[in-house]
Ligand SMILES: Nc1ncnc2c1ncn2[C@@H]1O[C@H](COP(=O)(O)OP(=O)(O)OP(=O)(O)O)[C@@H](O)[C@H]1O
């Protein structure tokens with residue numbers, strides 16, 4: 001017999017590139033969903049940080065993205081798949097302080113070049129792939145007790 005192992009919870013969200021008015025809505029949503037599911041607050045905090053940084057990057061640099069949130073026993077997974085310019089040099093983009101943010105983005109308080117480092121640091125497992133001219137794919141896994 002094939003055993004089914006349904007997700008505890010899964011949902012998808014859209015992010016619109018360039019729209020700073022709605023920037024942060026998806027990560028706020030994820031935060032409240034995880035809280036309601038009874039996920040411990042330190043895990044919720046990590047998930048909120050990584051999803052916020054990824055969301056701001058999509059708004060700042062990409063055209064649009066879909067975010068998949070999956071909660072399973074022992075693990076919260078957040079995947080952000082964007083359509084956009086992609087990242088030509090991931091090693092460089094991952095360096096602390098590296099940023100291509102323009103004046104407009106910097107005036108809004110972003111562009112310190114810390115987002116991707118924070119995502120890596122607050123995730124237990126972090127995968128990033130990117131194709132120039134197509135888009136970027138982030139996968140963040142956070143373990144739960
Ligand atoms: N989704 C993306 N699509 C295209 N380029 C991206 C994307 N995310 C990041 N980048 C590139 O990687 C660089 C580093 O991103 P990172 O989030 O670490 O810093 P930042 O966005 O520049 O500043 P901060 O996140 O501290 O406000 C960006 O400046 C940008 O050039």
Ligand SMILES: [Mg+2]
Pocket residue numbers: 053056057110111114115116
């Ligand atoms: Mg950023």
